Amino acid sequence: MDFRLTEEQERFRKEVRDFLEGEMKQELWEPTIDGWIMAYDPEFTKRVAAKGWIGLTWPKEYGGQGRCFIDRLILTEEMLRYGAPASCHWFADRQIGGSILKYGTEEQKRELLPKIIRGEMYVGLGMSEPEAGCDLASLKTRAIKKDDHYVLDGQKTWTSGGKYMNYLYLLVRTDPDVAKHRGLSELIITKDLPGITTSPIIDITGNEAWNEVFFENVHVSKECLIGKENDGWRQVMEQLAYERSGMERLMANYPVFEGIIQFAKETKRGGKWLSQDPVIRRKLAQLKIEFEVGRLFMYRVALVMDEGRSPEWEAAMSKAYATAFEQRLASVALEILGLYGQLRPQSKWVKLNGMAYHSYLSSKGYSLQAGTSEVLKNILALRKLGLPTG
Ligand SMILES: Cc1cc2nc3c(=O)[nH]c(=O)nc-3n(C[C@H](O)[C@H](O)[C@H](O)COP(=O)(O)OP(=O)(O)OC[C@H]3O[C@@H](n4cnc5c(N)ncnc54)[C@H](O)[C@@H]3O)c2cc1C
Structure with missing residues (x-):
């Protein structure tokens, strides 16, 4: 099997790297952890858009580049390697644009896709609710049809988009009288409609990247429905496969990986270089093995997408693997840093x-x-191993 990328793809990787190096040289931003999900920078997003790198895989007729998912993986891999602040466009580029392409009307495609591509549409993902996380289909936010609009009431939680989101993707209940998976629909609405209020969630790191969102008698045009009414469950399952499958599941912490290797090379403890300590060397080498395996999983998922298939179990498998890797990486980094690892970014000794x-x-x-x-392992057991439901 030939794992090499094409010459054109290698040139593309270099182009992305040169762009990011240039940005860093100008000190336009500092590399961060979770740059794809917590670091919002509309100006950066506009510069990425100007390169034509948002909507890379979408058809040219809607302003995309018509390139393959492996190319997009190369792009996102480099963004993550450099810890770039890409949150403004990440969600729309990764999954919402794809949903619009597949299920949207011609008008929605012509209106929304170019907005995403120009780096102007920042979409918060509103699926979960306080009583509906793993059991998402039990969600209660209602959109009741009245004349030419829906009336929306309810609450979402952990909605991404920080304070920057200007659009909301929502999974809502449009028919309360059928089995819970049947009566759901997808909407994309602007965040400024009367009756929508948001409250930031301050997470364990002190960041405000997510929100609680409340809807009270919000009037939403029927034109905001994506796909078929009451068919939202099937549509969202496909979208979730895209949400789970990217390199961000493996490389959100990547700058720590490179940083800790450098730290081991430059630091002596008890008169010995950390990089010569056999225990530390083995831990770093083990992480490298796990990282490279994870990378192959991600490339495989992109290949499945290029074949036109939704990577349901492949995405579940790669995300379950990759997030466990990232948690081990974080633990090993703290072990190697010793007491330094516990210092907050504000500390002068950090x-x-x-x-x-x-x-x-x-x-x-x-x-x-x-x-x-x-939940991901349940998907794998059911969809790949053919085990009966538990
Ligand atoms: C940092 C962060 C960011 C998030 N971002 C978003 C976002 O942008 N948009 C959005 O809509 N949501 C978001 N979420 C919500 C996330 O999808 C839910 O937290 C997740 O689905 C779990 O739901 P829950 O927290 O209600 O836990 P619960 O569903 O109550 O689950 C609790 C525990 O029980 C286990 N469990 C539940 N059911 C089963 C089962 N059938 N089999 C085995 N184990 C089970 C779970 O694995 C979990 O360990 C985010 C959450 C976090 C923490």
């Missing part, structure tokens, strides 16, 4: 800009967001 501390805390959530590891 190492790696406090990224290890952040990643240790943040990575706890990795195995919850976008499907918990238990």
